[in-house]
Amino acid sequence: MPLDANKKRVFKVIGTRPARPDGIDKVTGRALYGADATAPGMLFGHILRSPHAHALIKSIDTSAAEALSGVKAIITSKDFGLPDDSSVLDVQDNCMAREKVLYDGHAVAAVAATSAAIAKKALKLIKVDYEALPHVTDVDAAMRPDAPIVQAGRAMDDLPAGLSENVTYHFEFGHGDMDAGFDKADKIVERSFKTAATHQGYIEPHACLASMNSDGKGELWCCTQGQFFVRELCADILEIEASQLRVTASEIGGGFGGKTTVFIEPVALALSRKSGRPVKIVMSREEVFRASGPTVSSSSDVKIGMTKDGRITAAHATFRYQGGAFPCGTVQFGAQSAFAAYDLDAVQTIGWSVLTNRPKEAAYRAPGAPMAIYAVESVVDELCQELGLDPLDVRLKNAAQKGTKSSYGPTFDDIGLKATLEAAVAHPHYTAPLGPNQGRGLSCGFWFNFGGNTCVSLNVNFDGTVGITEGNPDIGGSRASISLMAAEELGIPYEKVRTIVADTNSIGHNDITDGSRVTFAVGLATIKAARDAKQKMCARVAKIWDIDEDAVYWEDGYAKPSGPNAGTFDPMSLEEIAAISAETGGPIAGHHEVNADGAGVSFGVHLVDVEVDPETGATEVLRYTVFQDAGKAIHPDYVEGQMQGGAVQGIGWALNEEYIYGEDGRLQNPGLLDYRIPVASDLPNIDTVILEIPNPGHPYGVRGVGETPIVPPLAAISNAVSRATGLRMSELPMSPPRVLKALSAKG
Amino acid sequence: MKNIHVSTTINGDPTEFICAPDESLLDVLRDRLGLTGSKEGCGSGDCGACSVTVNGRLVCSCLVLGAEADGAAVETIEGMAQGETLHPLQQHFIDGAALQCGVCTPGILVAAKALLEKNPNPTDTEIRYWLAGNLCRCTGYDKIIKAVQSAAAEMRGA
Amino acid sequence: MVKVAIWGSLRTATDGKAEVEADPGTFKQILDQLVVDYPGLEPQIKRGVSFALDGKIYRDAWFTKINDDSELVLMPYMVGG
Ligand code: FES
Ligand code: FES
Secondary structure, three states: OOOOOOOOOOOOOOOOOOOOOOHHHHHHOOOOEHHHOOOOOOEEEEEEEOOOOOEEEEEEEOHHHHHOOOEEEEEOHHHOOOOOOHHHHHHHHHHOOOOEEOOOOOEEEEEEEOOHHHHHHHHHHOEEEEEEOOOOOOHHHHHOOOOOOOOOOOOOOOOOOOOOOOEEEEEEEEEOOHHHHHHHOOEEEEEEEEEOOOOOOOOOOOEEEEEEOOOOOEEEEEOOOOHHHHHHHHHHHHOOOHHHEEEEEOEOOOOOOOOOOOOOHHHHHHHHHHHOOOEEEEOOHHHHHHHOOOOOEEEEEEEEEEOOOOOEEEEEEEEEEEOOOOOOOHHHHHHHHHOOOEOOOOEEEEEEEEOOOOOOOOOOOOOOHHHHHHHHHHHHHHHHHHHOOOHHHHHHHHEOOOOOEOOOOOEOOOOOHHHHHHHHHHOHHHHOOOOOOEEEEEEEEEEOOOOEEEEEEEEEOOOOOEEEEEOOOOOOOHHHHHHHHHHHHHOOOHHHEEEEEOOOOOOOOOOOOOOOOHHHHHHHHHHHHHHHHHHHHHHHHHHHHOOOHHHEEEEOOEEEEOOHHHOOOOOEEHHHHHHOHHHHOOOEEEEEEEEEOOOOOEEEEEEEEEEEOOOOOOEEEEEEEEEEEOOOOOOHHHHHHHHHHHHHHHHHHHHOOOOOEOOOOOEOOOOOOOOOOOOHHHOOOEEEEEEOOOOOOOOOOOOOOOOHHHOOHHHHHHHHHHHHHOOOOOEEOOOHHHHHHHHHHHO | OOOEEEEEEEOOEEEEEEEOOOOEHHHHHHHHOOOOOOOOOOOOOOOOOOEEEEOOEEEEHHHOEHHHHOOOEEEOHHHOOEOOEOOHHHHHHHHOOOOOOOOOHHHHHHHHHHHHHHOOOOOHHHHHHHHHHOOOOOOOOHHHHHHHHHHHHHHOOO | OEEEEEOHHHHHHHOOOOEEEEOOEEHHHHHHHHHHHOHHHHHHHHHOEEEEEOOEEEEOOOOOEEOOOOOEEEEEOOOOO
């Protein structure tokens, strides 16, 4: 499907920075998030969670809890069926443990009661008889043949000898002659790396309000990145029909990939069905850490060969990711993105996916990519240091571009990597002087971006305003961007358009807000819906003027006769056409449904200056600049916001954030005090440079921008620390004690 | 445990409620009074999403007991705008895109207002340290600091 | 013939072959041929596959025309954050 690219197009509304439609609600406290809804007769749901990393559930006795007055329903896994689809069963088992608890925090039972205090008291009265089992939380340990087996029967077919059954998935891919490539190298560096699991850290904990009747009709309000996916999962788990469950997405207090699945929603629905009352469940922050979906943790080996003048001759990587107690495919994205920035003749990538006794990972912004690219970019940087080469020069010399056969298979179309690197070379940051104990690092980053299933409807109201109904929760200002694209296409002011996010019964299926797809795919569908409406308006005007439909065209908000042959008529505005639409055939609406392709990959480059305190090992970020190709920035403020927010999440990952497990397999830091995310005083301003290399797959050239910015900071900061201290760190986070230890070992 | 009867002033309005002795002010505001603008991000004083002022002092309402509000004057995000007129901080947060998901915004606005009342002309560093107890995971803080500066400038009449 | 590059993990179903051949046609026709030639691919194809055609990634676009000279890469379905 060729899309008309408007590369040279001059935009009127796109690229401006108007106020977002939900702004006032959000600055006055009126916006309703997941935990802000209530219903008459509502009960409070609370969940009992495993104190063991791994244990058999021998029995659960709920009788004492049931006897407590105010308790209206208690459920365990027995209240759910056994879905045929194994992926649905995994989700269900993660929401409520069946035979075994698989990680510290795994749900075992849930209570609905008339107050939160009674529900919590009831949890204490539930007696669970556990038989503790040996556990494993480290990825490398979990692969060893003697490791405790997390879930039997999930190992990959043809599991190689000498590996644990915990290995669920393996692959290799690449191209070219590796031996010949390494032979040509003047210098080869081979290193191993480890990265800790981190959490998305959205400030709003998971929350939902469920109401379900015994006839299978239900209503669910929840904070989610995808109400349609929630509906499908919950309908499958509760064995009801999708059409009978209406899911409404609340305003969402951050997601970053972590709200792309369900944890509490099926539990709340089951409690509501059993009690006959609405049930609200809100996770505590501790529950968010222990029982939602953090990232994978990783272990990897990277080997790269380079010539004296900086050409990469061969590159090899092995990635081992653990994604918790259920199979997960995230290592694939890591492996596919690892070498994406490079034009390589010989490249080989291997991936392993492993089960451990940790919560099932969920997507986190460019899932899998940051840790893989961290390892690769660290080795590239070390080669530059060893060979005395300029790191930007080397990246330019090896940069992927249009026509490059990417390391993961496909050949690239127009991509903005070279332009992004050149912008970094030209930026004053790159040559600014540095002081003692300071270092400058950089890294490339990459994300694929997705399109996906999307529908949008656009209604032209009688007063000449326009309403847009779409189905993707707005996390970072997407309603504003969608209104901007509709206004641009229709030739009307932004203020005349209002975009809302609809529930599952008010519009057709939309995929999750993920993969940086919303501005791209929903934008594309909005533009097409607007074109559909314009065509209908032109047809109405053709009838009024009594000329052929194709003798009328649309320009700048008006239907106009297409030339002297069409006749002379005064152009009619959208407002005029709307005002008489009842008389000319009824309401006017445009819509578009698509499974959007052509999302267009996204590259970014980050430059960072740090200072490492030799006394404490603390790393301070002094200056930070993000360069990224946005294709076309619809609302530049929110594009910058994505670049800044992603960079800061990456800074946290590099320097502080980590899931710490004790010997007992329990999470030791399930709170925001001990799991430290960056605060305002940790950071400098985050400067941004937006490049616009249009994506040929979108009518306005848009590329997704949300995920790429979390990718480069890990290596960029590690490279900066290396240049500041002469130390090559190979483990994240580079927390002060870890850096101090390395400094004193070096002497 | 018997509930406690509390008389207080919230955003200038006389307010009465009953609450359990161990119930936090945040739970009272949200669950008993329907003032859900204050958010719970942690319940342990680490995120600042629940920030309010009690007798002019900035506090995490999750760490204050509802009973402590007796006889006090409590200000929440719901009292920040005057009718149709937004507070300059609110306006500059919208104009400067200082929010993405917006769940941290009420707490940050309340905290920033308390700062500007003490120090109408803060440096960036002062703002960053003052707001260090208010977590934002979306924005990287850059646009928040800038919006506080531009609101401060407007409030100084600059 | 269209050359179909088989991505990484899917190769276990093609006897380890990194590239297989199919008659030109729509993507759906090519998928059907692949299932006949390599029955091991069927479960993965049912679960969902993406394909990259000349560098662009598509998900489930059955009616896309695949010509003789196009570059087709078959990959498992991808999701994001
Ligand atoms: S909820 Fe009070 S500080 Fe987080
Ligand atoms: S805007 Fe989302 S946490 Fe601050």
